[in-house]
Amino acid sequence: MLNKLPIPIIQAPMVGASSFEMALAVSKAGGLGSFGAGAMAPADIEAEVRRFRTASDRPFGVNLFVLEAATPAAAEVDAAIERLRPWYEGLGIDPPAPPNDFAPDFQAQFAALLRAAPPLASFTFERLRREQVEALRAAGTYVVGTATTVAEAKAWAEIGADAISAQGAEAGGHRGSFLASVEASLIGTFALVSTIRQAMDLPVIAAGGIMDGRGVAAALALGAVAAQMGTAFLLSDQTGISATWRGGLERAGDDPTRLTRALTGRYARGIENRYMTTMRPVEGEVPAYPVQNRLTQPLRAAGAKAGDPDVLSLWAGQAVKLAGPGDAGELVKRWWAEAKAVAKELADRLA
Amino acid sequence: MLNKLPIPIIQAPMVGASSFEMALAVSKAGGLGSFGAGAMAPADIEAEVRRFRTASDRPFGVNLFVLEAATPAAAEVDAAIERLRPWYEGLGIDPPAPPNDFAPDFQAQFAALLRAAPPLASFTFERLRREQVEALRAAGTYVVGTATTVAEAKAWAEIGADAISAQGAEAGGHRGSFLASVEASLIGTFALVSTIRQAMDLPVIAAGGIMDGRGVAAALALGAVAAQMGTAFLLSDQTGISATWRGGLERAGDDPTRLTRALTGRYARGIENRYMTTMRPVEGEVPAYPVQNRLTQPLRAAGAKAGDPDVLSLWAGQAVKLAGPGDAGELVKRWWAEAKAVAKELADRLA
Numbered sequence: 001m002l003n004k005l006p007i008p009i010i011q012a013p014m015v016g017a018s019s020f021e022m023a024l025a026v027s028k029a030g031g032l033g034s035f036g037a038g039a040m041a042p043a044d045i046e047a048e049v050r051r052f053r054t055a056s057d058r059p060f061g062v063n064l065f066v067l068e069a070a071t072p073a074a075a076e077v078d079a080a081i082e083r084l085r086p087w088y089e090g091l092g093i094d095p096p097a098p099p100n101d102f103a104p105d106f107q108a109q110f111a112a113l114l115r116a117a118p119p120l121a122s123f124t125f126e127r128l129r130r131e132q133v134e135a136l137r138a139a140g141t142y143v144v145g146t147a148t149t150v151a152e153a154k155a156w157a158e159i160g161a162d163a164i165s166a167q168g169a170e171a172g173g174h175r176g177s178f179l180a181s182v183e184a185s186l187i188g189t190f191a192l193v194s195t196i197r198q199a200m201d202l203p204v205i206a207a208g209g210i211m212d213g214r215g216v217a218a219a220l221a222l223g224a225v226a227a228q229m230g231t232a233f234l235l236s237d238q239t240g241i242s243a244t245w246r247g248g249l250e251r252a253g254d255d256p257t258r259l260t261r262a263l264t265g266r267y268a269r270g271i272e273n274r275y276m277t278t279m280r281p282v283e284g285e286v287p288a289y290p291v292q293n294r295l296t297q298p299l300r301a302a303g304a305k306a307g308d309p310d311v312l313s314l315w316a317g318q319a320v321k322l323a324g325p326g327d328a329g330e331l332v333k334r335w336w337a338e339a340k341a342v343a344k345e346l347a348d349r350l351a
Numbered sequence: 352m353l354n355k356l357p358i359p360i361i362q363a364p365m366v367g368a369s370s371f372e373m374a375l376a377v378s379k380a381g382g383l384g385s386f387g388a389g390a391m392a393p394a395d396i397e398a399e400v401r402r403f404r405t406a407s408d409r410p411f412g413v414n415l416f417v418l419e420a421a422t423p424a425a426a427e428v429d430a431a432i433e434r435l436r437p438w439y440e441g442l443g444i445d446p447p448a449p450p451n452d453f454a455p456d457f458q459a460q461f462a463a464l465l466r467a468a469p470p471l472a473s474f475t476f477e478r479l480r481r482e483q484v485e486a487l488r489a490a491g492t493y494v495v496g497t498a499t500t501v502a503e504a505k506a507w508a509e510i511g512a513d514a515i516s517a518q519g520a521e522a523g524g525h526r527g528s529f530l531a532s533v534e535a536s537l538i539g540t541f542a543l544v545s546t547i548r549q550a551m552d553l554p555v556i557a558a559g560g561i562m563d564g565r566g567v568a569a570a571l572a573l574g575a576v577a578a579q580m581g582t583a584f585l586l587s588d589q590t591g592i593s594a595t596w597r598g599g600l601e602r603a604g605d606d607p608t609r610l611t612r613a614l615t616g617r618y619a620r621g622i623e624n625r626y627m628t629t630m631r632p633v634e635g636e637v638p639a640y641p642v643q644n645r646l647t648q649p650l651r652a653a654g655a656k657a658g659d660p661d662v663l664s665l666w667a668g669q670a671v672k673l674a675g676p677g678d679a680g681e682l683v684k685r686w687w688a689e690a691k692a693v694a695k696e697l698a699d700r701l702a
Contacts, residue, residue: 150605150672169520170539184609188521188539190560190569191669198673199605209541218541218569220701221693254501254550258535318542321501322549340701342572347698350571350691 001120001142002163002203002225005059006030007336009216010205011328012230013063013122014173014240015039017315020048022238022328027058029329030336032120032226038065041104042112049116061120061144064109065174065290066128070102072291080287080295087275087311091302096295103290117141122165124176125266125289127152130159137162144205146176148185153196153204155179161202165228166192168208172231172257172317174268174289182259182267193222211322213338217346220339231317232335236328248273248309249316249323257320263300263313265292271320274310352471352493353514353554353576356410357381358687360567361556362679363581364414364473365524365591366390368666371399373589373679378409380680381687383471383577389416392455393463400467412471412495415460416525416641417479421453423642431638431646438626438662442653447646454641468492473516475527476617476640478503481510488513495556497527499536504547504555506530512553516579517543519559523582523608523668525619525640533610533618544573562673564689568697571690582668583686587679599624599660600667600674608671614651614664616643622671625661 002008011018011026013036023033035052037045045062052060077098088095113121114135121136122144136143137160145156146165153164155178167176168189177185187195189208196204206224210216211232219227234241234249241249248271258272262279266289270276279286286292296313303311316323326334353359362369362377364387374384386403388396396413403411428449439446464472465486472487473495487494488511496507497516504515506529518527519540528536538546540559547555557575561567562583570578585592585600592600599622609623613630617640621627630637637643647664654662667674677685 154605168539168541169537170542180606184606186520186537187606187669188519188541188560190519190540190566191521194560194562194566194670195605195672209539209545211545214573215541215545217572217697217701221568221572221697222565254505255531255535255538255546318538319545321546343694343698343701346568346572347694350568350694 001059002205005032005226007332008220008226009332009335010034010061010226010228011233012207012228013037013061014230014315017230017234017239017241019238019240020051022233022236022240023060024052024055025238025327025329026332027060028056029332031332032059032061034061034063034122037062037109039104040109042108045109045112046116049118059119061122062113062116062118063122063124064106064113066123066126067103067106067290069105070291072287074098076287077291077295080292083282083286084295084299087299091299091306091308091311093302096298099294102294114139120144122146124174126178127155128159133160147196148175148177148192149180149187150195150199151179152177154199157200157202163203163205163225164196165205165207166196168192168206170209170318171207172269172320173315174264174266175259177267190222193219193224197223209317209319211319213335214342216335216339217342231320231323233328233331234316234320235323235325236331237326238328242304244304244307244309245312245314247307248312248314249320252320254321257316257318262286263292263296265289268313268315269317271314271316273312273314352410353556356383356577358683359571359577360683360686361385361412361577361579362584363558363579364388364412365581365666368581368585368591370589370591371402373584373587373591374411375403375406376589376678376680377683378411379407380683382683383410383412385412385414385473388413388460390455391460393459396460396463397467400469410470412473413464413467413469414473414475415457415464417474417477418454418457418641420456421642423638425449427638428642428646431643434633434637435646435650438650442650442657442659442662444653447649450645453645465490471495473497475525477529478506479510484511498547499526499528499543500531500538501546501550502530503528505550508551508553514554514556514576515547516556516558517547519543519557521560521669522558523620523671524666525615525617526610528618541573544570544575548574560668560670562670564686565693567686567690568693582671582674584679584682585667585671586674586676587682588677589679593655595655595658595660596663596665598658599663599665600671603671605672608667608669613637614643614647616640619664619666620668622665622667624663624665
């Protein structure tokens with residue numbers, strides 16, 4: 001599947017940052033576009049897959065967050081809302097009332113995905129059950145499990161995943177770690193790709209810190225079957241990010257990213273802002289994803305509207321300063337041309 | 352300097368793990384061998400440089416730890432010794448008396464280095480003064496500054512360093528961070544090399560997670576002028592590590608490394624052992640390097656002798672599982688042949 005792509009570049013699924021148009025442009029260019037469907041209603045997943053197939057016969061991927069249903073105690077939700085009150089009030093609005101639900105039901109999302117049977121499906125946060133992997137494969141879907149450690153890659157291999165998406169420590173957005181603590185699971189892309197390859201024969205997708213054709217060539221040299229790029233598309237024409245997010249990103253200084261648990265209840269990497277620094281001392285106390293995520297959604301939406309990047313989730317990888325503008329499809333073609341030139345130059349130099 | 356190396360592989364200076372013979376073998380093979388001279392007496396630095404020059408006319412490097420003189424309060428030293436008492440007693444020995452000095456005097460080491468004028472000198476922990484960089488360059492020494500962030504790379508560029516050693520988060524041993532916290536300075540090799548290259552024109556050495564010819568090819572594809580490898584030499588014939596350390600390394604499981612401050616008073620990456628896990632809750636309280644380092648030296652020496660890896664500093668990078676045996680010079684030649692083959696294969700595939 002992956003080694004048949006004309007261009008072995010996967011556009012990373014990024015909830016709230018990628019878009020239908022981005023995925024379409026990348027797939028049409030010869031790469032593999034992806035939907036970040038973690039926040040989508042089941043019916044929308046099927047509709048988006050149909051819409052893509054109407055627009056193109058190229059392969060594409062759909063990503064889901066593997067999640068248990070959230071059943072937080074009312075007191076925990078109330079406390080979390082109170083903790084957020086100053087941030088809401090800072091924008092002149094009231095914090096939300098305790099919501100009735102916190103995220104789309106994963107089992108329903110999965111059933112919709114199975115019916116839609118996209119060419120590729122990838123999963124993060126937790127691991128599927130073996131029967132789910134088998135059902136997807138029987139439906140003709142190529143199954144990719146996200147791993148941040150060798151142990152997680154082995155866990156996915158064990159239940160029959162087709163490939164591993166190796167999420168290096170550099171990567172922006174949510175960490176996919178599900179076996180060990182986040183501190184024990186921050187393995188740089190160089191080491192993660194190399195050690196997973198050593199441990200198994202499954203194809204490995206390199207993700208984290210890859211921003212241009214040099215990065216693509218480096219990932220392939222390491223032995224990855226494809227390079228997954230997310231942050232590199234954040235400033236593309238098809239970006240799904242708000243103008244406020246874009247502003248925060250364009251103004252970022254050197255080494256701008258940090259991990260935070262305070263925005264969603266799950267560790268994620270983004271450009272450090274006032275919310276992240278202020279909330280760091282209590283980030284261990286906020287409710288786990290998806291509860292905190294749901295409770296900060298109206299805050300982030302209001303911040304985006306008000307032009308205040310300091311209350312947003314400015315998800316971005318460690319090499320975000322290399323992100324640049326352009327049509328997503330043209331970026332893919334340009335990176336691929338660069339990767340070819342780098343490979344040729346390197347081979348000539350080393351000959 | 353670096354782009355004239357027959358093989359652009361630098362053997363990382365590793366105090367306690369590299370050796371004179373390792374450096375000599377690497378340089379003779381066409382790479383660049385290094386001395387980890389951070390713990391050497393000034394006279395020994397000059398003697399080792401002379402000894403190398405007698406043995407070979409190949410280039411080599413010397414690495415120093417840039418350190419202020421340590422002047423801890425007696426009470427802090429006493430408390431640190433008491434904290435270590437159970438570990439010493441576990442090996443059946445008494446903890447050390449408060450030492451008179453904690454590390455070789457850096458200014459004296461630097462003066463010796465300047466007199467010895469090796470072809471290359473690299474520095475970590477803190478930054479030199481501009482006059483020191485100028486004096487080394489006037490003596491014909493190529494000056495390399497270690498950076499774990501773009502900001503640190505800029506700081507070295509500002510005072511005239513010739514090149515930057517980009518120490519990615521993957522790297523084993525001590526972190527070279529000197530501007531921001533360790534958490535803010537754990538940037539994966541992919542991202543670190545890319546962002547430093549974007550920020551300046553100085554040659555960048557890639558370090559962290561590079562274990563074989565694929566890694567060397569990937570580092571060069573990213574635009575690094577050379578690949579620095581340390582962990583990859585730990586099991587070589589010329590290793591300086593003890594049999595106990597080697598045992599700890601050979602028995603390591605998946606994803607075995609963590610950062611610790613508890614062994615030396617400065618964050619460093621090694622294979623997690625009982626000392627690291629037990630001391631983690633108090634690692635923020637131990638005296639800063641070199642004080643804690645000096646106080647645990649007899650413990651680690653005794654542990655090595657007793658065959659107990661659980662009290663050692665098992666420094667290693669995140670991809671340590673790829674380390675293998677062999678003559679250090681032959682390893683360099685093998686990795687270079689692999690890198691060439693990878694580059695050719697990649698260029699052919701992408702053509």
